[in-house]
Amino acid sequence: MPTSFTRRNVLAAAAIMPLASSVLRAAEPDLAGLRDMTGNTRPIDAAERARRLSRAQALMRANGTAAVLIEPGESMIYFTGVRWHLSERLTCAILPVEGEPCIVTPFFEEPSVRLSLALPAEVRTWNEDEDPLKVVAGFLRDRRLTARPIGVEANVRFFATDNLRAALPGIRLVSADPVVRGCRMVKSAAEIALMQAATDVTVAAYRWLHPRVEPGMTGRDVGALMSAATRQLGGDPEFSMALVGPDAALPHGGTAPRRIAAGDVVLMDCGCTVQGYQSDVSRTFVIGSPSAEVRRVWDQVARGQRVAFAAAKLGAPAGSVDNAVRRYYESIGYGPGYRLPGLSHRTGHGIGTEGHEPVNLVRGEATPLARGMCFSDEPGLYLPGKFGVRLEDCFHMTATGPKWFSEPPVSIDRPV
Numbered sequence: 001m002p003t004s005f006t007r008r009n010v011l012a013a014a015a016i017m018p019l020a021s022s023v024l025r026a027a028e029p030d031l032a033g034l035r036d037m038t039g040n041t042r043p044i045d046a047a048e049r050a051r052r053l054s055r056a057q058a059l060m061r062a063n064g065t066a067a068v069l070i071e072p073g074e075s076m077i078y079f080t081g082v083r084w085h086l087s088e089r090l091t092c093a094i095l096p097v098e099g100e101p102c103i104v105t106p107f108f109e110e111p112s113v114r115l116s117l118a119l120p121a122e123v124r125t126w127n128e129d130e131d132p133l134k135v136v137a138g139f140l141r142d143r144r145l146t147a148r149p150i151g152v153e154a155n156v157r158f159f160a161t162d163n164l165r166a167a168l169p170g171i172r173l174v175s176a177d178p179v180v181r182g183c184r185m186v187k188s189a190a191e192i193a194l195m196q197a198a199t200d201v202t203v204a205a206y207r208w209l210h211p212r213v214e215p216g217m218t219g220r221d222v223g224a225l226m227s228a229a230t231r232q233l234g235g236d237p238e239f240s241m242a243l244v245g246p247d248a249a250l251p252h253g254g255t256a257p258r259r260i261a262a263g264d265v266v267l268m269d270c271g272c273t274v275q276g277y278q279s280d281v282s283r284t285f286v287i288g289s290p291s292a293e294v295r296r297v298w299d300q301v302a303r304g305q306r307v308a309f310a311a312a313k314l315g316a317p318a319g320s321v322d323n324a325v326r327r328y329y330e331s332i333g334y335g336p337g338y339r340l341p342g343l344s345h346r347t348g349h350g351i352g353t354e355g356h357e358p359v360n361l362v363r364g365e366a367t368p369l370a371r372g373m374c375f376s377d378e379p380g381l382y383l384p385g386k387f388g389v390r391l392e393d394c395f396h397m398t399a400t401g402p403k404w405f406s407e408p409p410v411s412i413d414r415p416v
Helices: 007-016 021-026 046-063 074-080 107-116 132-142 158-167 177-184 189-212 219-232 245-249 292-311 318-331
Strands: 067-070 092-096 102-106 122-126 150-152 173-175 236-244 265-274 281-286 348-350 357-361 374-377 381-383 387-389 393-398 401-404
Touching: 046 067, 046 074, 046 092, 046 177, 067 074, 067 177, 074 092, 074 177, 092 132, 102 107, 102 132, 107 122, 122 132, 132 158, 150 177, 158 173, 177 357, 189 219, 189 265, 189 281, 189 393, 219 236, 219 265, 236 245, 245 265, 245 381, 245 387, 265 387, 281 292, 292 318, 292 374, 292 381, 292 387, 318 357, 357 374
Parallel strands: 067 150, 102 122, 150 173
Antiparallel strands: 067 092, 092 102, 236 265, 265 281, 348 357, 348 374, 374 393, 381 387, 393 401
16 A cells, blocks of 8 residues: 655654654553543434535536546545545546446455445446446446536546546546535534544643653653553544754754753644544643743744634635734744744644645635634744744634634643
8 A cells, every 4th residue: 555655644653653762661651540532422424424425516516517536535535434545456436416426446345445435326346457447437428427527636646537538538627626625624513523522632632741741751752642642532643743942943843853851842733533533733831941032932922823813704815814923923023924033834724534624824825714614723933943832723613703622822831
């Protein structure tokens, strides 16, 4: 199975890799008192998946798309429940504008694919000496879908679209973003409840962890403790990153292990999944007493978070949230724009079944904020060679405006 190297994969691996004896000790902490918080969560059910398909089909009708082609990944899970992997042997889902979806998969994989199929769907198979895109083309012909554009999800590989064009000369392929994003960007109450559960786990793990962070630990030690607490609380750790001292000025960290010393800044970025839905929470604190400079920057970031939250208004362009934060930071001497020292990345990103989903809170993003959209709020400040501060809490848009999944910390003296 091909490996996908993403930021989350790298951070997760770095956080839990037992490269030193101290990490091994941290991997078996005393977790007495931590109890599973997720026992009452409910997975996405068949009725919810049926509503997703209905919504996708309504969007297809609205923009004249006949069908949408999806390869394995979060969108396939979202619509069909099928959990599969990318390989040279094509498995894909076709969502038609009317009727049941179709899963195309190798003949010998059909029983396995059916195990996670979560809604009524046709399954068509292909053998090793056949072209799977001819099977896709056959389904589109049988459903009389070839006269209108076929939407292709952003992650579909070139060979699939190239072979589909060969199998259906003259077929028009277009982006499926209006359909896929139109569904996935807007979370249901059930999805938001799972994201809330994941966030609650992460916050509880932070509260357990914080008093146990000591001088002499490495960032990997701290990350291993966080992952252990997260598991005990019922979450599936997705990433547990801890950056120490000057490494905290590098938003995603350096490569060499660094041990915590008294007075060091520790920047943590951690998240987990519950029933497939993610949390993403960052905290920054000091082991010992913070310097006046660290305290000042921490307070500036805390205000930056509040500026972003206040700017997140229904109907406003997503980029306007980032613009508001940038104006504030520039007014106190950072920047300009995304330049260091200061805010070197966007204010936030979408989140759901993936840690990073469209759309982002970034300059120029015109998508209007709508009820059900979920974002991180993390306008960090980074001072190269010295330290960085990132406070990250996620929010979702409600009928009356944004609502936190986790409340931001009140001060550097009460950082979690």
